[in-house]
Amino acid sequence: MSIKIEHVSYSYGQGTAYEKKALDDISLEIPQGQFVGIIGHTGSGKSTLIQHLNGLMRASSGKIYFHGEDIYREGYDMRALRSKVGLVFQYPEHQLFEVDVFSDVCFGPRNLGLPPEEVEARAREALDQVGLGEPYYKKSPFELSGGQKRRAAIAGILAMHPEVLILDEPTAGLDPRGRDEILDQVAALQKERGMTVLLVSHSMEDVARYVERIVVMDDGRIRFDGTPKKVFAHYRELEEIGLGAPQTVYVLRGLAEKGFPVNTEATTVEEARDAILEALGRRNVC
Amino acid sequence: MLKDITLGQYYPRDSVIHRLDPRTKLVGTLVFLLSLFLFRSFACCLVATLFLGAVIRASKVPFGFMVRGLRSIMVLLAITMFFNLLLTPGIPVLRIWKLTVTREGILQALFMAIRLIYLIIGSTVMTLTTTPNHLTDGMEKGLAPLNRLHVPVHEVSMMMSIALRFIPILMEETDKIMKAQMARGADFESGGLIKKAKNLVPLLVPLFVSAFRRANDLALAMEARGYRGGQGRTKMKPLIYQKRDYGAYLILAGYLVCICAAGILSPL
Structure with missing residues (x-):
């Protein structure tokens, strides 16, 4: 198993008038190679949680293990941890700073102390993986469009060859096509490299198509944890915490309630189509 | 590190001090800060301490918050005290190697420290009880x-x-x-x-x-x-003076009279 979180709690602004509990007794295990979606609305603690995973934030109580090693152990190499657990923040503007895209992507691997040839090779490879070709290498990162900036930011992390890739709202502010492209590329990377991927989002639709497991957070706690099918079965509770399920779940449930013998487990559009066709076929036979 | 800066951090509470007109608080703070530089005796110091203590009490802000701002001037405070202690001429009390500590030096250093501390606490009280917009x-x-x-x-x-x-x-x-x-x-x-x-x-x-x-x-x-x-x-x-503001000005005037009287009656 790659990441294990045990009873982690965290409060913002401890000892001030604005103290707020952001994480409340979180326990979670994420095996190597899993594609996990972390979902919750704004302020549910999902961003706080992921910043604990690479040691940027320190839990008020609880323990975190990476490959079985306690990351709060005295003398644990946090910088090595950060290169293995790559975290891409929501706003690419927060990390792009170099004169051109290529040197910006080189920043991460160079910090690992790699030789220059290796750094450049990794930058090329990473930019290729996110679909930014040669013509973009010498462009200023501030000239790029929103989607391209985000790709450049993701490449900046990929070039460090992380074992775990965490993406915080990678699709916020993107049009549907840009969103699908980025998520498709991430899904492909996850398959090719066997990388563990954590996708943080507030959109069920985004996540449902890609991930094999969904962790739903609300008010600093984990409310649901399981396969998309299992989690979406609780769509009424999900609505209560302001999330809801993908449209397909509602369509199928609605059909079932009206007495249409359809399998309501489907989550993606394709699965829903097949389920409806199957149900129609069955009816035709009757 | 960034979290230690209290100056300019509003602490929401419902108290008389919070409700005062910002002009009253500005004038009050200014008068208090000036009064600190007028006094030269323990009597004055006592008056200022009582006044500051009463205001802090009335503001309902935990005392810990006032003191937090002091951390940033610790070094300055130590240096000021050190030089005042050693470089003030007067009746020698203690002699270590070539350095002489005088009676005047001890008093001077003490007053300087109290002044600096009250200066910071005084202005912190204002920023803790007034929103920046106000x-x-x-x-x-x-x-x-x-x-x-x-x-x-x-x-x-x-x-x-x-x-x-x-x-x-x-x-x-x-x-x-x-x-x-x-x-x-x-x-x-x-x-x-x-x-x-x-x-x-x-x-x-x-x-x-x-x-x-x-x-x-x-x-x-x-x-x-x-x-x-x-x-x-x-x-x-629009800002309009209320009854409590006039009351505050009266108290302020009272404080000023007291501290002047203390200064004249007991010039150390």
């Missing part, structure tokens, strides 16, 4: 007579309130950028001075870009809502 409102109204001398009072106070408003935003932004770069292996702590300065580039570039972008957005938003400076601008909540 503060600049009070300044604008209080300095309004300067308008006749063609001092752009409104513009200056608007700039001040915007600057104050942006401090927490930019601090949060700095924190986020630092984290984003640390996630890419950036190191802001180790290395010599030149290396440290160089390491700040990945932090400063995005910070400046973001500050300019925010400034631009804000300017556009203000223009879109028809902002064109102070001329003919009215307020939704």
